[in-house]
Amino acid sequence: xxxxxxxxxxxxxxxxxxxxxxxxxxxxxxxxxxxxxxxxxxxxxxxxxxxxxxxxxxxxxxxxxxxxxxxxxxxxxxxxxxxxxxxxxxxxxxxxxxxxxxxxxxxxxxxxxxxxxxxxxxxxxxxxxxxxxxxxxxxxxxxxxxxxxxxxxxxxxxxxxxxxxxxxxxxxxxxxxxxxxxxxxxxxxxxxxxxxxxxxxxxxxxxxxxxxxxxxxxxxxxxxxxxxxxxxxxxxxxxxxxxxxxxxxxxxxxxxxxxxxxx
Amino acid sequence: xxxxxxxxxxxxxxxxxxxxxxxxxxxxxxxxxxxxxxxxxxxxxxxxxxxxxxxxxxxxxxxxxxxxxxxxxxxxxxxxxxxxxxxxxxxxxxxxxxxxxxxxxxxxxxxxxxxxxxxxxxxxxxxxxxxxxxxxxxxxxxxxxxxxxxxxxxxxxxxxxxxxxxxxxxxxxxxxxxxxxxxxxxxxxxxxxxxxxxxxxxxxxxxxxxxxxxxxxxxxxxxxxxxxxxxxxxxxxxxxxxxxxxxxxxxxxxxxxxxxxxxxxxxxxxxxxxxxxxxxxxxxxxxxxxxxxxxxxxxxxxxxxxxxxxxxxxxxxxxxxxxxxxxxxxxxxxxxxxxxxxxxxxxxxxxxxxxxxxxxxxxxxxxxxxxxxxxxxxxxxxxxxxxxxxxxxxxxxx
Amino acid sequence: xxxxxxxxxxxxxxxxxxxxxxxxxxxxxxxxxxxxxxxxxxxxxxxxxxxxxxxxxxxxxxxxxxxxxxxxxxxxxxxxxxxxxxxxxxxxxxxxxxxxxxxxxxxxxxxxxxxxxxxxxxxxxxxxxxxxxxxxxxxxxxxxxxxxxxxxxxxxxxxxxxxxxxxxxxxxxxxxxxxxxxxxxxxxxxxxxxxxxxxxxxxxxxxxxxxxxxxxxxxxxxxxxxxxxxxxxxxxxxxxxxxxxxxxxxxxxxxxxxxxxxxxxxxxxxxxxxxxxxxxxxxxxxxx
Numbered sequence: 001x002x003x004x005x006x007x008x009x010x011x012x013x014x015x016x017x018x019x020x021x022x023x024x025x026x027x028x029x030x031x032x033x034x035x036x037x038x039x040x041x042x043x044x045x046x047x048x049x050x051x052x053x054x055x056x057x058x059x060x061x062x063x064x065x066x067x068x069x070x071x072x073x074x075x076x077x078x079x080x081x082x083x084x085x086x087x088x089x090x091x092x093x094x095x096x097x098x099x100x101x102x103x104x105x106x107x108x109x110x111x112x113x114x115x116x117x118x119x120x121x122x123x124x125x126x127x128x129x130x131x132x133x134x135x136x137x138x139x140x141x142x143x144x145x146x147x148x149x150x151x152x153x154x155x156x157x158x159x160x161x162x163x164x165x166x167x168x169x170x171x172x173x174x175x176x177x178x179x180x181x182x183x184x185x186x187x188x189x190x191x192x193x194x195x196x197x198x199x200x201x202x203x204x205x206x207x208x209x210x211x212x213x214x215x216x217x218x219x220x221x222x223x224x225x226x227x228x229x230x231x232x233x234x235x236x237x238x239x240x241x242x243x244x245x246x247x248x249x250x251x252x253x254x255x256x257x258x259x260x261x262x263x
Numbered sequence: 264x265x266x267x268x269x270x271x272x273x274x275x276x277x278x279x280x281x282x283x284x285x286x287x288x289x290x291x292x293x294x295x296x297x298x299x300x301x302x303x304x305x306x307x308x309x310x311x312x313x314x315x316x317x318x319x320x321x322x323x324x325x326x327x328x329x330x331x332x333x334x335x336x337x338x339x340x341x342x343x344x345x346x347x348x349x350x351x352x353x354x355x356x357x358x359x360x361x362x363x364x365x366x367x368x369x370x371x372x373x374x375x376x377x378x379x380x381x382x383x384x385x386x387x388x389x390x391x392x393x394x395x396x397x398x399x400x401x402x403x404x405x406x407x408x409x410x411x412x413x414x415x416x417x418x419x420x421x422x423x424x425x426x427x428x429x430x431x432x433x434x435x436x437x438x439x440x441x442x443x444x445x446x447x448x449x450x451x452x453x454x455x456x457x458x459x460x461x462x463x464x465x466x467x468x469x470x471x472x473x474x475x476x477x478x479x480x481x482x483x484x485x486x487x488x489x490x491x492x493x494x495x496x497x498x499x500x501x502x503x504x505x506x507x508x509x510x511x512x513x514x515x516x517x518x519x520x521x522x523x524x525x526x527x528x529x530x531x532x533x534x535x536x537x538x539x540x541x542x543x544x545x546x547x548x549x550x551x552x553x554x555x556x557x558x559x560x561x562x563x564x565x566x567x568x569x570x571x572x573x574x575x576x577x578x579x580x581x582x583x584x585x586x587x588x589x590x591x592x593x594x595x596x597x598x599x600x601x602x603x604x605x606x607x608x609x610x611x612x613x614x615x616x617x618x619x620x621x622x623x624x625x626x627x628x629x630x631x632x633x634x635x636x637x638x639x640x641x642x643x644x645x646x647x648x649x650x651x652x653x654x655x656x657x658x659x660x661x
Numbered sequence: 662x663x664x665x666x667x668x669x670x671x672x673x674x675x676x677x678x679x680x681x682x683x684x685x686x687x688x689x690x691x692x693x694x695x696x697x698x699x700x701x702x703x704x705x706x707x708x709x710x711x712x713x714x715x716x717x718x719x720x721x722x723x724x725x726x727x728x729x730x731x732x733x734x735x736x737x738x739x740x741x742x743x744x745x746x747x748x749x750x751x752x753x754x755x756x757x758x759x760x761x762x763x764x765x766x767x768x769x770x771x772x773x774x775x776x777x778x779x780x781x782x783x784x785x786x787x788x789x790x791x792x793x794x795x796x797x798x799x800x801x802x803x804x805x806x807x808x809x810x811x812x813x814x815x816x817x818x819x820x821x822x823x824x825x826x827x828x829x830x831x832x833x834x835x836x837x838x839x840x841x842x843x844x845x846x847x848x849x850x851x852x853x854x855x856x857x858x859x860x861x862x863x864x865x866x867x868x869x870x871x872x873x874x875x876x877x878x879x880x881x882x883x884x885x886x887x888x889x890x891x892x893x894x895x896x897x898x899x900x901x902x903x904x905x906x907x908x909x910x911x912x913x914x915x916x917x918x919x920x921x922x923x924x925x926x927x928x929x930x931x932x933x934x935x936x937x938x939x940x941x942x943x944x945x946x947x948x949x
Contacts, residue, residue: 053838054837054838056833056834056837056843057743058833059834079837080834080837080838081836081837081838081839081840081841081842081843083838084837084838084839084840085840089838089839090838092834092835092838095832095834095835096835097835098827098828098831098832098835098836099831100827100831101824101827101828101831105824105827105828106828108821108824109821109824109825109828109836109839109841110839110840112840152839153839156839156840303769303774304774305774305872305873305874307773307774308774308775308776311773439918464917465917465918466912466917466918466920467917467918467919467920467921467922469874469877469921470920470921471865471869471870471872471874471875471877471878472671472674472865472868472869472878473869474667474670474671474868474869475667475671475908475909475912475913475917475920476912476917478663478664478667478793478913479912479913479917481791481792481793494776495776495870495872495874498776498778498870499869499870502783503869505794506785506793506794506795506796507663507792507793508663508789508791508792508793508794509792510792527778530780531778531780531783533784533785567773
């Protein structure tokens with residue numbers, strides 16, 4: 001039996017006391033694996049991730065139901081810095097680096113002493129950052145920002161790395177390289193990764209397991225390889241139908257209706 | 264918020280004070296008078312010791328058995344130097360506490376409306392400091408003053424300057440206020456008539472860093488500088504003047520400025536020997552039986568503020584109140600009290616240069632002024648002149 | 662000579678206040694209207710601590726003011742400001758106005774609104790041509806202000822905590838996600854700001870006096886911060902210098918009575934031409 005590092009059960013998150021963002025979401029992240037959480041924009045992926053990494057009081061978000069278990073601890077309602085210190089590190093979708101600080105200061109900001117992940121090792125993965133060391137992070141390109149953000153996250157000595165939209169706004173070639181690098185880092189450092197992606201193709205390519213979310217719920221899950229070949233998933237999330245002939249609008253509607261709800 | 268805190272505090276103080284002063288007194292069996300002043304506002308430094316002097320006198324009076332066998336009950340209210348509060352207090356005292364007269368009061372801004380309101384219902388009001396001219400001839404009914412009136416003080420200071428230097432350039436300083444300007448203009452009139460040249464520097468009322476103003480004064484190369492304002496300004500101005508290079512004579516006009524303030528300012532200015540003080544009431548350093556009596560009462564009953572000329576001012580007002588109530592008889596009505604005050608003569612030997620004398624046309628009367636100099640060696644004040652008698656000015660002036 | 666000295670010393674007083682205002686704004690987007698009150702109460706605490714120790718050593722009053730700043734900073738942030746995150750910005754401003762009123766009452770209740778002067782090093786140290794003098798306190802105020810700003814620069818530039826401070830000011834959520842206790846950093850911002858204010862209050866108490874009226878220096882400090890740009894420490898110094906010059910020159914060249922109004926006139930002018938201040942960032946306007 002696999003060791004489960006993170007378990008989310010029946011999660012419900014409400015924003016501003018009125019807006020339910022996710023409902024009845026359950027997922028498991030086995031230790032040492034890469035798990036992809038895919039789905040369209042607004043499906044509740046980011047909220048799920050944010051609930052795991054903790055909300056600031058100012059965000060006025062609340063976990064109203066369900067449990068999040070990390071290791072053997074229930075971590076509902078922890079503050080972000082408490083989760084960060086416990087090894088749960090999130091690379092957010094936007095504002096992932098401190099734009100007004102230099103690359104060096106960004107890395108220094110995150111660094112926690114000790115451990116096997118040193119600054120040298122991180123720069124070894126992202127040699128480009130060495131050249132940009134004294135530049136303000138705000139002036140980096142999208143890909144460089146993503147590298148810096150992952151580098152910062154690594155320096156926080158994560159056990160569980162949560163990445164929100166690694167691919168967003170990046171060129172396909174950059175995405176491919178970054179995904180490969182992430183896979184390599186994860187295996188070399190023994191990191192567990194929960195990856196949230198709109199680009200399901202790229203994510204499932206490196207993932208061990210996958211979850212598909214829609215409208216605040218998980219609608220499919222399984223091994224990444226199985227999901228990739230699942231006809232519904234292919235049609236809705238991977239940008240291509242299993243069959244070559246195109247379907248009419250009416251058929252698609254029917255598919256939607258037939259879909260099973262999990263949780 | 265601020266009002267509530269201080270009001271509660273002083274309400275407690277009144278309770279304590281009345282419990283001490285008149286344990287057996289009740290509204291039916293005592294003279295009830297009101298006292299309103301600034302105990303928490305910007306001029307609390309000056310008015311608190313004045314009230315304390317009045318309170319000392321009343322405590323001693325009640326311990327002696329009161330007047331005509333009746334105790335005197337004083338209703339104290341704090342106006343925080345705010346006109347609306349002063350008027351509200353006066354209305355409360357006349358309507359609820361049923362006082363026969365009101366004493367004390369702070370600056371012109373609070374006096375003017377209280378004078379006006381009380382005149383309507385015929386309650387005599389006797390103030391110490393007076394920024395307005397209601398008490399001066401032609402005096403308005405029910406309005407009296409036993410204290411410092413800026414216009415008179417300005418003239419008196421102008422005249423007493425002769426005892427320092429017979430001629431030269433005087434620079435007057437004040438903050439930008441009606442009273443300050445009045446004092447300055449009368450000082451100027453007198454100084455110019457005595458052959459001095461005159462210049463002046465005004466600053467905003469809320470100033471607390473006086474360095475730039477002091478430099479402006481020093482640049483005018485004065486022979487004498489006069490400051491027409493309260494304690495705080497002197498505390499700031501004197502050291503600032505010395506820092507700016509002016510080391511000549513400086514005259515403190517005693518508008519509620521305590522001896523302790525002069526001492527502090529002189530110490531800050533480097534044990535200054537050139538600080539003068541013009542006052543209508545004596546200083547605590549004078550050695551006479553009148554001062555000794557107040558000093559003894561102060562030692563007996565205690566005051567939170569250091570013993571000062573302001574206590575003498577309040578004490579004299581207390582004596583004024585006693586004399587008036589005694590003449591008023593029992594029971595004493597407001598009309599009767601006003602009637603006797605109109606011709607009241609109160610002698611306060613040792614505390615003033617001469618008696619306080621009211622007349623139906625003049626509710627201020629002649630006043631007596633004296634020049635003192637601070638002596639850092641003995642840390643006390645020495646008289647530099649005799650008592651100068653000034654008749655109440657008649658307004659409008661020509 | 663003495664006019665230059667006066668302007669420099671006045672600049673120091675205002676710059677310390679403006680720096681605190683800027684730090685609080687940068688860290689928590691709060692405009693603190695209680696800064697003058699905090700400064701003056703800091704001065705009062707310094708005085709009282711000095712009195713308690715018998716006025717023999719400087720350590721006791723300094724420690725008193727530092728302890729006051731730490732307790733006050735932690736308290737204001739943890740008990741009040743922290744709970745207001747997410748509320749409209751004016752709520753926090755109104756709370757600071759309230760804090761100011763409470764502090765003013767504290768001056769009345771605890772110190773009986775007594776005018777106090779801090780007589781430390783008031784003896785002349787330098788005698789200038791024309792007889793004007795500068796006291797040790799005057800010199801100390803310049804030295805301490807320069808030291809404060811240098812310390813602040815080194816702290817923000819070279820220490821890890823300083824870097825975390827800057828990061829938190831930019832993006833509190835990300836800072837928290839990187840393991841920084843945002844509450845600690847923001848409390849620290851309040852502590853540093855109040856520390857600077859207290860220093861300013863002590864220097865002011867040495868030069869002028871402490872009273873309930875002297876809290877108006879807070880307005881001059883705020884004006885300096887606004888003129889310089891609310892999010893710029895450099896701007897705080899520049900703004901303080903401009904306000905000090907304007908005030909001083911009005912006294913000497915125009916009419917002394919106008920000197921209180923000048924900072925506000927200046928504020929109106931700068932706000933209408935360059936609302937984000939001389940050194941401020943334009944985008945900051947959208948956040949307020």
